[in-house]
Amino acid sequence: MHITIIGCGYVGMAAARHWRNQGWTVTGTTTTPDRVPQLEEVVHRVQVVRGDDARALHAILQGQQAVLLSIGAPHPSAYEKTYLDTARTLVDVLRGLPEIGYLLYTGSYSVYGDRGGAWITETTPATPANRNGEILHQTEQILLAAANDTLNVGILRLGGIYGPGRELDGILGWACGMTLSGDGSDFSNWVHLDDIVGALAFALKERLRGIYNLVGDEPLPRAELLKRLCEQRALPPVQWEGTSQGTKPYNARVSNQKLKAAGYELVHPQIRFESPG
Ligand SMILES: NC(=O)c1ccc[n+]([C@@H]2O[C@H](COP(=O)([O-])OP(=O)(O)OC[C@H]3O[C@@H](n4cnc5c(N)ncnc54)[C@H](OP(=O)(O)O)[C@@H]3O)[C@@H](O)[C@H]2O)c1
Numbered sequence: 001m002h003i004t005i006i007g008c009g010y011v012g013m014a015a016a017r018h019w020r021n022q023g024w025t026v027t028g029t030t031t032t033p034d035r036v037p038q039l040e041e042v043v044h045r046v047q048v049v050r051g052d053d054a055r056a057l058h059a060i061l062q063g064q065q066a067v068l069l070s071i072g073a074p075h076p077s078a079y080e081k082t083y084l085d086t087a088r089t090l091v092d093v094l095r096g097l098p099e100i101g102y103l104l105y106t107g108s109y110s111v112y113g114d115r116g117g118a119w120i121t122e123t124t125p126a127t128p129a130n131r132n133g134e135i136l137h138q139t140e141q142i143l144l145a146a147a148n149d150t151l152n153v154g155i156l157r158l159g160g161i162y163g164p165g166r167e168l169d170g171i172l173g174w175a176c177g178m179t180l181s182g183d184g185s186d187f188s189n190w191v192h193l194d195d196i197v198g199a200l201a202f203a204l205k206e207r208l209r210g211i212y213n214l215v216g217d218e219p220l221p222r223a224e225l226l227k228r229l230c231e232q233r234a235l236p237p238v239q240w241e242g243t244s245q246g247t248k249p250y251n252a253r254v255s256n257q258k259l260k261a262a263g264y265e266l267v268h269p270q271i272r273f274e275s276p277g
Pocket of ligand 1: 006007008009010011012029030031032035049050051052069070071072073074081082086106107108109158159160161162
């Protein structure tokens with residue numbers, strides 16, 4: 001099998017290693033020529049390409065059976081160019097490549113917006129809390145609309161990503177001993193890299209169609225998450241300044257039942273506090 005990973009970053013590289021070990025022929029893309037040697041260690045073929053370059057994408061995707069789109073905007077002002085321009089270009093290109101049977105995309109649960117900490121499922125309407133959340137939702141819609149008799153489209157809505165090299169300690173540990181605004185009652189949802197790779201592989205194998213949340217079993221209020229993290233590091237706890245105010249763009253408890261019901265078993269259902277290795 002031949003698969004191309006458009007956006008071979010943290011997630012894309014881990015998925016590439018997995019599929020390569022499974023005997024797949026893997027192509028990975030980057031926009032950064034300096035990353036080519038690093039990617040050559042994990043994929044069979046590296047291409048330097050931007051997602052809005054239709055001609056280059058068409059050439060790369062010849063002879064492929066599956067595509068993983070796992071792009072990430074380099075900064076918040078680049079969301080439209082990164083996500084929407086790539087999705088529109090890719091969908092156009094795929095129309096001329098009917099041998100590609102599966103398109104998989106790593107989306108984000110941020111499309112649900114601020115739900116006041118309520119439980120949500122894939123049937124909960126997306127109500128993004130800001131423009132970039134809207135762009136991510138539009139990206140999903142563009143990709144889903146490309147599905148047809150020959151092309152399956154699967155979307156995993158990821159929680160906050162953590163794992164080796166991106167430990168929670170490094171993402172959140174700065175807060176231990178600090179005073180933060182609000183009361184920390186807003187929820188966040190996380191997913192370990194092992195489960196992203198596992199669920200991508202599962203989705204591809206089962207040709208999952210449509211939207212699936214991909215988070216651990218444990219949505220936690222920020223205060224509880226930071227309490228556990230600071231305790232684990234034997235550092236002073238976070239002090240909270242008062243009541244919670246303003247929009248919390250990720251404040252929801254995301255259900256992973258649909259993916260589990262499809263047959264996926266989480267590797268790390270509970271949050272893991274690993275130290276940077
Ligand atoms: N970070 C989180 O906690 C989180 C949470 C939920 C969902 N997600 C989603 O998960 C996905 C993967 O995240 P990640 O951490 O693996 O991202 P990442 O490490 O930042 O990698 C992103 C990849 O996208 C490539 N890219 C950026 N702009 C592009 C463009 N215009 N055209 C083509 N490729 C482009 C980058 O190219 P270079 O190689 O040149 O850098 C890089 O290879 C993203 O879609 C992100 O939205 C992330």
